[in-house]
Amino acid sequence: xxxxxxxxxxxxxxxxxxxxxxxxxxxxxxxxxxxxxxxxxxxxxxxxxxxxxxxxxxxxxxxxxxxxxxxxxxxxxxxxxxxxxxxxxxxxxxxxxxxxxxxxxxxxxxxxxxxxxxxxxxxxxxxxxxxxxxxxxxxxxxxxxxxxxxxxxxxxxxxxxxxxxxxxxxxxxxxxxxxxxxxxxxxxxxxxxxxxxxxxxxxxxxxxxxxxxxxxxxxxxxxxxxxxxxxxxxxxxxxxxxxxxxxxxxxxxxxxxxxxxxxxxxxxxxxxxxxxxxxxxxxxxxxxxxxxxxxxxxxxxxxxxxxxxxxxxxxxxxxxxxxxxxxxxxxxxxxxxxxxxxxxxxxxxxxxxxxxxxxxxxxxxxxxxxxxxxxxxxxxxxxxxxxxxxxxxxxxxxxxxxxxxxxxxxxxxxxxxxxxxxxxxxxxxxxxxxxxxxxxxxxxxxxxxxxxxxxxxxxxxxxxxx
Numbered sequence: 146x147x148x149x150x151x152x153x154x155x156x157x158x159x160x161x162x163x164x165x166x167x168x169x170x171x172x173x174x175x176x177x178x179x180x181x182x183x184x185x186x187x188x189x190x191x192x193x194x195x196x197x198x199x200x201x202x203x204x205x206x207x208x209x210x211x212x213x214x215x216x217x218x219x220x221x222x223x224x225x226x227x228x229x230x231x232x233x234x235x236x237x238x239x240x241x242x243x244x245x246x247x248x249x250x251x252x253x254x255x256x257x258x259x260x261x262x263x264x265x266x267x268x269x270x271x272x273x274x275x276x277x278x279x280x281x282x283x284x285x286x287x288x289x290x291x292x293x294x295x296x297x298x299x300x301x302x303x304x305x306x307x308x309x310x311x312x313x314x315x316x317x318x319x320x321x322x323x324x325x326x327x328x329x330x331x332x333x334x335x336x337x338x339x340x341x342x343x344x345x346x347x348x349x350x351x352x353x354x355x356x357x358x359x360x361x362x363x364x365x366x367x368x369x370x371x372x373x374x375x376x377x378x379x380x381x382x383x384x385x386x387x388x389x390x391x392x393x394x395x396x397x398x399x400x401x402x403x404x405x406x407x408x409x410x411x412x413x414x415x416x417x418x419x420x421x422x423x424x425x426x427x428x429x430x431x432x433x434x435x436x437x438x439x440x441x442x443x444x445x446x447x448x449x450x451x452x453x454x455x456x457x458x459x460x461x462x463x464x465x466x467x468x469x470x471x472x473x474x475x476x477x478x479x480x481x482x483x484x485x486x487x488x489x490x491x492x493x494x495x496x497x498x499x500x501x502x503x504x505x506x507x508x509x510x511x512x513x514x515x516x517x518x519x520x521x522x523x524x525x526x527x528x529x530x531x532x533x534x535x536x537x538x539x540x541x542x543x544x545x546x547x548x549x550x551x552x553x554x555x556x557x558x559x560x561x562x563x564x565x566x567x568x569x570x571x572x573x574x575x576x577x578x579x580x581x582x583x584x585x586x587x588x589x590x591x592x593x594x595x596x597x598x599x600x601x602x603x604x605x606x607x608x609x610x611x
Contacts, residue, residue, distance in 0.1 A: 162335060163278045164287055167271035169329040170230055171295045173237060173322060174264035178206060178431075178556070179302030182438035183449040184315040191315070192250040196564055196571070200368045203435065205254045207557030208364055209261030212357035214269060214550045216349060219405045219543055221270040223348075226277070227336050233266025234333070238326045244319035269546035276533060276545075286475070288530050290468050303438045304460070307453030349405040355394035356405075360554060362387025367561035371569060406547055410536065418597035419483075419532035420548060422590045424555045426487050426524065429586035431556030432563060433494055433517075436579040440571055445504030455510055459518030463525075471526035478600025479527035484591050486527070490520025491587035497580045502573060520587070531598055559586075 185199040192198075221229045240260035247253035272291070279287045309317040366384035373379045398404040411417040434456065441447040441455055474482050493516030500509045529548075536544040566582050567575030 160278055160283070160287070162332060163274050164290060166230070166329060166332050166336070167275050168291055168294045169325055169332070170234065170267045171271045171291065172298050173234075173325050173329070174210070174267040175295050175298035176302050176305070177241075177260060177264065177319075177322065178203075178210070178553070179298060179434060180306040180318050181206075181302075182435055183303045183306040183442065183452050184310050184318045185439060186442050187310050187315040187449065188250070188253070192247070192253065194250050196569070197368055197372060198250050198254075199439070200560055200563065201254050202250075202257055203560050204364055204368065204557045205257040206261040206264070207431075207553050207560070208361045209258045209357065210265050211261075211550050211553035211557060212360050213262050213265035213353060214546050214553065215356060215405045215543075216353040217265045217269050217546055219349060219403070219546070220266070221273050221543075221546070226270040226274045227333060229266050229270045230274075230333055231330070233263050233270070234326050234330055236263030236266070238323055239263075241319045241322040241326075245316045247316075268549045269543070272529075272533065272545035272549075286468065286472055288471055288526055288533075290471070291529075294464070302453075303434070303456055304450070304453030307449035307451070310449040312450075349398075349401060349403055352394060352397055352401065352405045355390050355397060359387055359391030359394050360557070362390065364557055364561045367558070368564070371564045405543075406550075407543065410544060410547060413535045414597070415531050415535035415599055416544065418593065419528060419535075420551045421597070422483060422487070422594045423528065423532070423548060423551050425586045425590035425593065426490075426528070426555075427552035428555040428559035429487075429490075429494075429583045429590070430521070432559040432566075432579060432586070433583035435560050435563065436567065436571070436576060436583075437497075440576045441504065441510075443571055444573065444576065447504075455506060456514060458511070458515050459521060462515070462518040463522045466519075466522045467526050470523055471530065474527035474530055479531035480595065480598040480600050482523050482527035483531060483598050484595030486520050486522070486524030487587045487589075487591035487594065488520070489523060490517045491584040491591070493517030493520060494580045494584035494587065498577055500573075500576065500580075524590075528594075 181203060185202060188202060189195065189198055217229065217233070237260060240256055240263050243256035244253060244260060247256055275287050275291060305321070306315075306318050309315070309321065362383040364387075366380045366387070370380050375381070395408070398406050399408055411420075437456065438452050441452040442449060445452075447455070470482060493513045496513035496516060497510065499513070504510070532548050533544050563579070566579050
C-alpha cells in the first residue's frame, strides 16, 4: 500500500505520476456529480418527468456515492489504493455506458446509482495515494494542485455538459467518461502492485447497508414530499425508517470491531470542525450551482452551453490560484483562509440577488460568479489540508472517505430540499430564495472555521486520538 520502493528509484517521477492519477480519478467522480446539471432539461424532455425526476437523476448518484464512500475508504486502507482504484474505474466505465443508453428515466436513475457506487471507490484511494507519496511542504503543494484541478469539476461540468447537449445529445455526457477512464487505467498500470491484504481484514457490510438506507430513505421523503405531502405514509414511513437506520448505523460503528467510519476520528479537533464546515460549504455549492444551471436555462432562456459558460470564471480562478493558496495555507495555517474564503463566496451569491427578469449576464450574473469563484478558490485546498493533515497518514484513506462522504451527503440533502426552498416551479422569487440560502450556508461555514480551526495540530496527539 505504500510506494517506498518506487520512491527510491525516481521520487520526482513517481510523485508526478501519482498526482496525475489522483487528479484524473477524482475528477471523473466529481465531474459526474455536476456535469449532469445542464443536461437535466434535455433529459426530462426526452424521457419525461419534472423537477422530481431531475432531483433523482442527481441524487441517485450522490446517495450511493455518499453511502459507499465510507466503505471504500476502509477498502483502500485494507486492500490497497491501486486495486480499489482499478475496480472503481472499471465499474464507472460500465455504469456510464448504461447511463448513456438508458431507455427510460427509471433506468437512468438506477444506472446513476450504480455509477455512484463505482465513483465512491475513486476519491478516497486517490487522496490516500497522495498522502502516502508526498510529505511536508510537498504534500501541501500536491493537495493544492489536486484541489485546483478536481474542484474545477464542480463548475467545468456544466460547461462540458452544455456543449455536449447542444452539439449532440445529453447521452454523450456519460459516454465521454470512457476517455479519461482509459487514460487513468493506462497510467495506473505503471504503478507497482499493492501489498498483500492483512489476514484479519474485515468488510463492514452491515455498516454499509445501514448507511445507504439512512441516506436514501430520508432523501426519498424530501424529494417526494411535494407529490404526496408530509402527512402521507408514503413519506412518513421512509423518513422514520431512514432516521432509525442512521441511528443504528452510528451505534453499529461505535461497537463493531472494524468500523467503516471510526468515530474516534472525530476526537481530533480540526477533523470534526472541518467536517462541520464541509457540511455547510458543500451543501451550499451543490444547491447553488444546481439552481443557477437550471434557472439560467428554464427561466433565462440560456442554451445549455451558455449556462455552462456562465460559471467558467470559477474554473479559471481555481486553476490559476489554488496551487498558490495551498502553498500559503501550508505556510501560514488554514484558519484564515477557511474563514474568509466561504464568507467571500457567500457574498458572491448575495450579489446574485441583483438578477431580475432580464437575467443579464455581464451586469447581474458575472460579478456574483466571480466573487464566488474567488471565495471557493481560497477555501478548498486549506479545507482539505486541515482535515486530512490532522490524521495519521496511515488512516488517510478512511479520513478522506469520511470527509468526502460528508460533502456528498450535504450536497444530496441540499438538492433534495431544493423544491422546498424554491417551490414547485423555479421562478425568479424561488431563485432569490435559493441564493439567500446558499449564501447563508457559506457564511456559516466561514464562521465555524474561524472559530474552530487550529493552525497547528500536534501530530502525536492527532495520531493518538485517531
